[in-house]
Amino acid sequence: MIEIQDVYKTFGENEVLKGITAIFHPGKNNLIIGGSGSGKTTLLKCIVGLHEPTKGDVIFDGENFTNMNFEQRVPIRTQIGMLFQNSALFDSMTVEQNIMFPLNLFTNQTKAEKLDRANFCLERVNLAGKNKLYPSELSGGMKKRVGIARAISMQPKYLFVDEPNSGLDPVTSILIDELIAELTAEYSITTVVVTHDMNSVMGIGDHIIFLHQGKKWWEGSNKEIAKTDNKELNNFVFASPFMRAAKASL
Ligand SMILES: Nc1ncnc2c1ncn2[C@@H]1O[C@H](COP(=O)(O)OP(=O)(O)OP(=O)(O)O)[C@@H](O)[C@H]1O
Numbered sequence: 080m081i082e083i084q085d086v087y088k089t090f091g092e093n094e095v096l097k098g099i100t101a102i103f104h105p106g107k108n109n110l111i112i113g114g115s116g117s118g119k120t121t122l123l124k125c126i127v128g129l130h131e132p133t134k135g136d137v138i139f140d141g142e143n144f145t146n147m148n149f150e151q152r153v154p155i156r157t158q159i160g161m162l163f164q165n166s167a168l169f170d171s172m173t174v175e176q177n178i179m180f181p182l183n184l185f186t187n188q189t190k191a192e193k194l195d196r197a198n199f200c201l202e203r204v205n206l207a208g209k210n211k212l213y214p215s216e217l218s219g220g221m222k223k224r225v226g227i228a229r230a231i232s233m234q235p236k237y238l239f240v241d242e243p244n245s246g247l248d249p250v251t252s253i254l255i256d257e258l259i260a261e262l263t264a265e266y267s268i269t270t271v272v273v274t275h276d277m278n279s280v281m282g283i284g285d286h287i288i289f290l291h292q293g294k295k296w297w298e299g300s301n302k303e304i305a306k307t308d309n310k311e312l313n314n315f316v317f318a319s320p321f322m323r324a325a326k327a328s329l
Pocket of ligand 1: 090093095113114115116117118119120121122
């Protein structure tokens with residue numbers, strides 16, 4: 080479980096987050112949504128320690144991460160899997176080397192053990208046998224899947240994903256969403272996804288927080304979102320005529 084307690088983040092004069100409080104539970108797909116510039120990525124970075132909150136705390140299973148120094152954070156960091164935009168694979172490394180990278184960095188496993196884990200993760204994302212390919216030889220969807228394989232290589236308790244579907248076609252996007260949701264349920268991971276994709280919101284949004292004007296404006300599930308009378312959320316989710324018509328037919 081991750082608890083975010085009254086988190087503020089200011090850049091110069093720009094107060095981006097104005098007291099966000101939320102709880103993200105294990106085994107759930109927790110989605111952060113909101114307009115462009117609403118602070119979604121900033122919140123994600125505050126949670127994982129890539130930004131320090133100006134005020135407030137982030138607590139991982141009872142441990143106050145915000146108060147810890149670099150060294151103290153290491154045990155929690157090793158339980159975090161991340162998939163950021165563009166998959167962030169190392170172009171000069173093969174698929175297998177990319178997946179083994181965190182294992183080389185953080186474990187004392189033998190080469191055979193690391194290879195076993197890489198093969199398991201590759202199989203889990205339906206890319207068995209693609210070990211020796213380089214990122215330049217992969218499609219966008221395959222890159223995301225390798226990114227996911229690398230993110231789960233350390234058997235993370237927490238998984239953070241920023242815009243998993245950017246640049247993917249709708250069918251591949253659904254496959255990536257389903258993969259994230261399956262892994263989350265299978266390993267009871269506390270997953271936090273930043274997304275713009277309304278298909279993801281409706282498809283896998285167990286728990287959604289909507290950011291607006293630096294605040295948590297609304298919180299609920301994908302079932303509740305369809306029935307919300309929150310004006311700003313409605314304007315955001317049902318911005319297109321197609322989505323409005325879909326809502327009207329519910
Ligand atoms: N490192 C930084 N330094 C200064 N300002 C920043 C920094 N990172 C983000 N910001 C500002 O914080 C605000 C929120 O940015 P953020 O990237 O979190 O929004 P977002 O909701 O993820 O947007 P998008 O959906 O467009 O990716 C923006 O005004 C941005 O300019």
